[in-house]
Amino acid sequence: MTNDEIATLLEEFADLLEAQDVEYKPRAYRRAAENIRDHPESVETLAADGEDAVASIDRVGDAIASKVVEYVETGTIEELDELRAELPVEMDALTSVDGVGPKTVGTLYEELGIETLDDLEAAAEAGDIQEVSGFGAKTEANILDGIDFARQAHERSLLGAAIPQGEAVRDYLRDLPTVERAELAGSIRRWRPTVGDVDVLAASEDAQAVVDSFTDWPEADDVIEAGTGKASVRAGGVRVDLRVVAPEAFGSALQYFTGSWDHNVTLRNRAIERELKMNEYGVFDVSDVENPDSKRAGERVAGVTEEEMYDAVGLPWIPPELREDRGEIVAAAEGDLPELLTAADVCGDLHVHTDWSDGTESIRSMVEGATRFGHDYIAITDHATGPGMVGGVGLDDADIREQLPDLRAVADDADITVFAGIEANIATDGSVSVAGDVLAELDFVVASPHAGLDGDGTDRLVAAVKHPEVDAIGHPTGRRLNERNGLEIDIDRLASVAAAHDTALEINATPQRLDLAGRAVKTAIDAGAPIVINTDAHRTSSYEFVRYGVHTARRGWATPGDVLNTRDSGEIASFLG
DNA sequence: GCCGTTTTCGGCCCGACTGTTTTCAGTCG
Numbered sequence: 261m262t263n264d265e266i267a268t269l270l271e272e273f274a275d276l277l278e279a280q281d282v283e284y285k286p287r288a289y290r291r292a293a294e295n296i297r298d299h300p301e302s303v304e305t306l307a308a309d310g311e312d313a314v315a316s317i318d319r320v321g322d323a324i325a326s327k328v329v330e331y332v333e334t335g336t337i338e339e340l341d342e343l344r345a346e347l348p349v350e351m352d353a354l355t356s357v358d359g360v361g362p363k364t365v366g367t368l369y370e371e372l373g374i375e376t377l378d379d380l381e382a383a384a385e386a387g388d389i390q391e392v393s394g395f396g397a398k399t400e401a402n403i404l405d406g407i408d409f410a411r412q413a414h415e416r417s418l419l420g421a422a423i424p425q426g427e428a429v430r431d432y433l434r435d436l437p438t439v440e441r442a443e444l445a446g447s448i449r450r451w452r453p454t455v456g457d458v459d460v461l462a463a464s465e466d467a468q469a470v471v472d473s474f475t476d477w478p479e480a481d482d483v484i485e486a487g488t489g490k491a492s493v494r495a496g497g498v499r500v501d502l503r504v505v506a507p508e509a510f511g512s513a514l515q516y517f518t519g520s521w522d523h524n525v526t527l528r529n530r531a532i533e534r535e536l537k538m539n540e541y542g543v544f545d546v547s548d549v550e551n552p553d554s555k556r557a558g559e560r561v562a563g564v565t566e567e568e569m570y571d572a573v574g575l576p577w578i579p580p581e582l583r584e585d586r587g588e589i590v591a592a593a594e595g596d597l598p599e600l601l602t603a604a605d606v607c608g609d610l611h612v613h614t615d616w617s618d619g620t621e622s623i624r625s626m627v628e629g630a631t632r633f634g635h636d637y638i639a640i641t642d643h644a645t646g647p648g649m650v651g652g653v654g655l656d657d658a659d660i661r662e663q664l665p666d667l668r669a670v671a672d673d674a675d676i677t678v679f680a681g682i683e684a685n686i687a688t689d690g691s692v693s694v695a696g697d698v699l700a701e702l703d704f705v706v707a708s709p710h711a712g713l714d715g716d717g718t719d720r721l722v723a724a725v726k727h728p729e730v731d732a733i734g735h736p737t738g739r740r741l742n743e744r745n746g747l748e749i750d751i752d753r754l755a756s757v758a759a760a761h762d763t764a765l766e767i768n769a770t771p772q773r774l775d776l777a778g779r780a781v782k783t784a785i786d787a788g789a790p791i792v793i794n795t796d797a798h799r800t801s802s803y804e805f806v807r808y809g810v811h812t813a814r815r816g817w818a819t820p821g822d823v824l825n826t827r828d829s830g831e832i833a834s835f836l837g
Numbered sequence: 838g839c840c841g842t843t844t845t846c847g848g849c850c851c852g853a854c855t856g857t858t859t860t861c862a863g864t865c866g
Binding site for chain 2: 285286323361489490
């Protein structure tokens, strides 16, 4: 039972309550759900320790904690079942239709008995929906339009898919003569591993012209809505939201729409303490204002740039990746923000495959590709055979010894340093799939879990960390975004052992993985464990994924000094020696 | 239902857009 599962259940609870016009509770359930989903430990495990342990999670109180424990123990929540019986609808599916929320679902069930997407489609096609009070022909047509999109997976998009789309629309907007500035905003600017949509912000004196050009964007498949200051389109299965603001409010809008929500709440409270009001239009001095509730009351003291916004509340600018309300505002106030690493700091890739295992290119081709990419060194780490290596892609000990002379020969010719390595498998008992004397002949050993990727993996990984020949743990949890959650790991314990044994923990930059995640990276760094950012490239075109790893590291507050492969090849060699 | 260097009771972010409305409700971010 994953945290995500529990969170989804609480969100259904919230929707059902909201459909019945219950006030405030829905928000309480949603905030609890969000914090449970993001909780670093397994909430199922917490629940075994009782309600108090669950209630220790922020925004989770006694009532919700007892429901979570009930769910973990019995597999069901009585009160939720009662709500479902009163409103027996496929809430998740129905609310994924654009413009349909819990209240609409409630009304359509009461009036027309609609329970499923199929019911909804049939009612819309029959013209029944526009007969319901409060609904009209237009609403009915919009619902019909949105059903197909809702049926297609309404999963969140991978950052690796959303970023290229976002950058394309951003650059398209920047090229418009009416646009002064354009930036991505929202979770994509914070580089969250998955995003619900692409948010883009533009500064212009002529909002209507920008909206018109945006809806004409050649890559847009469909226009969802278009107003005077904002518009939404679908492009390649992703929803892209545009907002246009006046140039003098670009900084405040960018700050506001970048979020996170919790970061902005903390920031806004800090503003209130200083008799300031902070919103998407700027920072306003309301110390002399009788009614500060109106949205632009008081003298405007900031808003053109983000730097100005933070400066107005006595803070330095905070990088978007840190804006998750995990202590960044306190750190900023005390001058303790980390000097985050950048893509330019990374000078090598220590996890690369070739056609000796499941890569698509030769050793030489991968080395040349890395050279063109600008790396100073790489480690060739083909798969060793072992659990999870199906179809004979993995190298056995004899294969590894056979590959080694080839590898050394390419290395001798190369313009960059080439380390001879292997990606060994970590079995469920923590053993490593390659003989110790073979590993000892290699320069770099990354050990990774590839099978049995559920349950608690801490002991398993700790055993691998302690192995004398293992230099790094690859994709530690084994998660694949939108597919599987991977191992649960006590990252505190793993990291402290890793620190003691000088074993690096990998941020695997493959967009489907991004493993470790930012929050775990921060814990690992705090414990003193070295981090290594690798692409796990199976072809030369994948070297560019390194930026997703870099920004994941930034989400974990990483400085260049925390990351192994910011060091030059000589320093790497001595780390390995 | 949750939470508190304003608080254990009385508040909960708020503005834009849409569609349906005679002044607003629902959705969304």
